Amino acid sequence: MADDNDGTTRRDFIHVASVTAGALGAACVAWPFIDQMNPAADTLALSSTEFDVSGVEEGMAVSIVWRGKPVFIRHRTKKEIQEASEVQLDDLPDPQADSDRTSRPEMLVLLGVCTHLGCVPLGQSATDPKGEWGGWFCPCHGSHYDTSGRIRKGPAPTNLAVPPYKYISDSVIKIG
Amino acid sequence: MSEPKFNNSLVRWIDHRLPIFTFMHHEMHEYPTPKNLNYWWNFGSLAGIVLVIMIMSGIVLAMHYTAHVDHAFQSVERIMRDVNYGWLVRYIHANGASFFFIVVYIHIFRGLYYGSYKAPRELLWMLGVVILILMMATAFMGYVLPWGQMSFWGATVITNLFSAIPLVGESIVTLLWGGFSVDNPTLNRFYALHYLLPFVIVGVVVLHIVALHRFGSNNPLGIDVRGNQDTISFHPYYTVKDAFGLGVFLILLSAVVFFLPNSMGHPDNYIPANPMVTPAHIVPEWYFLPFYAILRAVPDKLFGVLAMFAAIGVLFILPWLDRSPVRSATFRPIYKIMFWVFLVDCVALTWLGAKPAEGIYVVLSRLCTAYYFFHFIILLPALSIFETPKSLPKSISKPVLDPDGGGGGMIAVPAAPREKA
Ligand code: HEM
Ligand code: FES
Numbered sequence: 001m002a003d004d005n006d007g008t009t010r011r012d013f014i015h016v017a018s019v020t021a022g023a024l025g026a027a028c029v030a031w032p033f034i035d036q037m038n039p040a041a042d043t044l045a046l047s048s049t050e051f052d053v054s055g056v057e058e059g060m061a062v063s064i065v066w067r068g069k070p071v072f073i074r075h076r077t078k079k080e081i082q083e084a085s086e087v088q089l090d091d092l093p094d095p096q097a098d099s100d101r102t103s104r105p106e107m108l109v110l111l112g113v114c115t116h117l118g119c120v121p122l123g124q125s126a127t128d129p130k131g132e133w134g135g136w137f138c139p140c141h142g143s144h145y146d147t148s149g150r151i152r153k154g155p156a157p158t159n160l161a162v163p164p165y166k167y168i169s170d171s172v173i174k175i176g
Numbered sequence: 177m178s179e180p181k182f183n184n185s186l187v188r189w190i191d192h193r194l195p196i197f198t199f200m201h202h203e204m205h206e207y208p209t210p211k212n213l214n215y216w217w218n219f220g221s222l223a224g225i226v227l228v229i230m231i232m233s234g235i236v237l238a239m240h241y242t243a244h245v246d247h248a249f250q251s252v253e254r255i256m257r258d259v260n261y262g263w264l265v266r267y268i269h270a271n272g273a274s275f276f277f278i279v280v281y282i283h284i285f286r287g288l289y290y291g292s293y294k295a296p297r298e299l300l301w302m303l304g305v306v307i308l309i310l311m312m313a314t315a316f317m318g319y320v321l322p323w324g325q326m327s328f329w330g331a332t333v334i335t336n337l338f339s340a341i342p343l344v345g346e347s348i349v350t351l352l353w354g355g356f357s358v359d360n361p362t363l364n365r366f367y368a369l370h371y372l373l374p375f376v377i378v379g380v381v382v383l384h385i386v387a388l389h390r391f392g393s394n395n396p397l398g399i400d401v402r403g404n405q406d407t408i409s410f411h412p413y414y415t416v417k418d419a420f421g422l423g424v425f426l427i428l429l430s431a432v433v434f435f436l437p438n439s440m441g442h443p444d445n446y447i448p449a450n451p452m453v454t455p456a457h458i459v460p461e462w463y464f465l466p467f468y469a470i471l472r473a474v475p476d477k478l479f480g481v482l483a484m485f486a487a488i489g490v491l492f493i494l495p496w497l498d499r500s501p502v503r504s505a506t507f508r509p510i511y512k513i514m515f516w517v518f519l520v521d522c523v524a525l526t527w528l529g530a531k532p533a534e535g536i537y538v539v540l541s542r543l544c545t546a547y548y549f550f551h552f553i554i555l556l557p558a559l560s561i562f563e564t565p566k567s568l569p570k571s572i573s574k575p576v577l578d579p580d581g582g583g584g585g586m587i588a589v590p591a592a593p594r595e596k597a
Contacts, residue, residue, distance in 0.1 A: 037352070037365070038350065038351055039354055039355045040361070043355045043356075043359075067356040068451055070451070070452050117333040117477075118333060118335075118336040119333065119454040119458065120453060120454040139532075140454065141472050142534055155474075155475055155477055
């Protein structure tokens with residue numbers, strides 16, 4: 001057996017090389033078995049929704065479905081917009097200006113999914129509790145959101161997300 | 177020990193080729209069991225029997241259940257109304273899950289009281305914790321299957337726990353869901369795993385028993401078996417005792433299955449899942465409540481999730497936190513009190529987990545959570561240093577055979593344990 005000075009043999013090299021090749025092969029096969037769990041092509045295809053916001057009167061809110069999740073559309077009152085824009089950003093756990101969260105200040109569009117653990121916050125209908133800041137209140141573990149959907153108190157780490165959307169006509173938005 | 181003699185020639189023929197009868201004889205007749213085990217030692221074999229009940233009733237349910245978001249709820253209602261005795265099988269399965277946790281929690285607290293997690297049973301204990309975690313995963317995924325409101329929102333909240341992981345959290349949650357929310361792909365995979373995991377549990381239970389039979393059962397005195405005078409054979413003595421306990425258990429299970437079948441469930445789960453509306457009070461099944469209370473006690477998302485997992489994880493290192501050489505709480509005057517305080521703390525957490533997360537409940541949850549970790553991380557290591565244990569009896573049979581000398585002797589540090597013959 002060929003033996004170089006440090007005592008390793010060709011056979012050692014072959015052992016290491018074959019185990020490495022085997023491990024790489026196993027890793028390559030593992031990937032399809034993991035990735036099959038990710039959203040399938042048809043699931044990904046269902047990813048946009050259109051909605052006519054002209055029917056949403058001032059002070060009113062509606063929930064629509066996008067990708068199996070609720071989207072909140074709230075036609076805010078003057079007072080609500082004012083409250084949302086007057087807040088000191090330093091007072092916010094996840095600072096973001098109200099103007100960065102809407103393309104038209106009166107029409108707030110938010111993903112209706114609490115950023116804590118995914119419940120749907122209350123506050124869409126007139127009789128719902130809206131939390132201490134008049135926006136939404138998540139009953140699951142007590143997160144309070146303000147009239148811009150920003151987290152103010154409770155375990156949720158971030159503001160209610162703004163889904164990607166744009167106005168495709170004067171009154172119709174396309175989400176996704 | 178002597179080779180068993182079998183009278184039946186067929187048994188002999190088989191045993192010569194496949195020694196299962198020798199194996200059973202060895203485990204049942206020759207297996208020396210401490211003679212002083214009390215009724216708290218019934219819960220291990222009881223847990224094994226409940227696992228069998230769950231698998232049997234589960235396979236029957238699987239024959240009638242449809243894992244699709246449009247049909248799951250109806251198929252369970254059909255099991256309840258139309259399938260012959262379907263109501264019985266489903267109530268056995270649903271309540272059986274609750275009883276499984278009652279039995280296993282008692283089994284665990286038995287171990288805590290009598291120090292069964294200490295050397296040489298650390299791996300036995302850790303395998304038990306693995307079983308507990310697998311049971312939790314199985315029960316969680318089973319509860320999703322009927323696709324009611326609690327199924328859906330329980331699944332949403334629990335899978336979202338993983339979103340707390342920095343950087344990759346959201347991708348992991350999408351991977352778990354197979355979509356953008358809990359939906360049909362989620363239901364399908366949960367069903368596949370709910371079918372699989374109980375059999376994985378069976379595998380770990382076998383390892384648990386192999387580890388148990390290495391050194392045999394601990395006992396209420398927590399001292400090692402010193403010889404044959406301290407033991408009796410498992411069969412018939414403990415088979416009979418276990419059978420009696422099983423009878424009592426089945427009476428209780430039947431009482432609930434027949435007279436209070438929905439007492440441990442949540443009425444909202446009889447409302448079909450609605451992804452647009454979260455029920456006003458979502459609560460997990462009662463057996464998750466202590467951990468849920470810990471999750472909610474911490475005001476930060478990531479740390480809340482970590483605390484919840486740590487509450488289970490700390491059990492893994494328990495054998496190295498409690499370094500007192502004395503096993504049984506009977507001989508540990510301070511630990512004996514602290515055990516009960518800890519039990520009350522766990523019951524309080526269970527109660528708090530069901531309360532809304534506001535006002536005084538939040539304060540109490542935080543106190544109880546802090547105490548939970550204090551018990552393991554500070555109290556137990558400190559007690560191992562500062563507590564003076566009472567003197568141990570010289571052997572299990574000593575107090576009986578020789579009442580005068582029974583309690584005497586020095587504080588014996590357990591000698592090297594006797595291996596199973
Ligand atoms: C460790 C053992 C098991 C536990 C703890 C467990 C737990 C549960 C729970 C909590 C439910 C929800 C009950 C309800 O509220 O309706 C459930 C449902 C179900 N389980 Fe299991 N299960 C176990 C084993 C199995 C096995 C082995 C199977 C199949 C082979 C199975 C099949 C089913 C089916 C089809 C359902 C849906 C029907 C229903 O909800 O009643 N389970 N399980
Ligand atoms: S999911 Fe909203 S507060 Fe927890």
